[in-house]
Amino acid sequence: MRRASRSQATLDIILVEDDDADAKAVHRALEKSQVAKPAARLTDGVEALAYLRGETGTPPSHYVLLVDLNMPRMNGLELLAEIRRDSRLHGAVAFLLTTSADFGDIAAAxxxxxxxxxxxxxxxxxxxxxxxxxxxxxxxxxxxxxxVRH
Structure with a gap:
């Protein structure tokens, strides 16, 4: 059995964040550290799903999602539910990045x-x-x- 290779030197990050200030701060921190590189920034769950499904761009084959909770049109929890239902995307690694410390939000995530x-x-x-x-x-x-298969 072939062993998976060590993940690339830097992570491709797909940031789903509607707040411009937070998105810029995360982007700056990632670029400064050279630990990860922003592959894309999407502003809500609808836009993110279209990108992840290859409808509006080509996502990298290995990535980590940083998803804001409170966004317009489709929030972070709704996005994650759609990702988990999608047979091609269900294994995506996602972190929820939010201002909410609500126990209900944490459990739902x-x-x-x-x-x-x-x-x-x-x-x-x-x-x-x-x-x-x-x-x-x-x-x-x-x-x-x-x-992403078309």
Missing amino acids: YEQNVAGYIVKENAGTGFADLVGTLDHYRRLVELPRIE
């Missing part, structure tokens, strides 16, 4: 098999702790390959 629930205020100054977590994650975890 883990019901959608998130890799982690990160409250933005706990992500560190300039999202430094988030980047550190992603650095550890990329060095230890093999990501699933997600192919």
